[in-house]
Amino acid sequence: MAVPKRKTSRSNTRHRRAQWKATAPPLVPITLDGREHLVPRNLVRAYQRGLLTL
Numbered sequence: 001m002a003v004p005k006r007k008t009s010r011s012n013t014r015h016r017r018a019q020w021k022a023t024a025p026p027l028v029p030i031t032l033d034g035r036e037h038l039v040p041r042n043l044v045r046a047y048q049r050g051l052l053t054l
Contacts, residue, residue: 027038030047037054039047046052 025040025042028041028044029036029038030044031037032047032054037047039054043052047054
């Protein structure tokens with residue numbers, strides 16, 4: 001059975017959000033058309049196949 005959520009204080013909500021930090025993805029050098037570019041590792045295949053352009 002569904003139970004209503006309890007209200008958290010504003011300071012607790014803000015404090016909880018402040019704990020999460022995003023990190024930049026590691027960049028990998030790839031060579032396209034004779035030029036070297038830095039791209040995120042998970043997008044290397046897409047750039048090589050031509051699905052994404054720089």
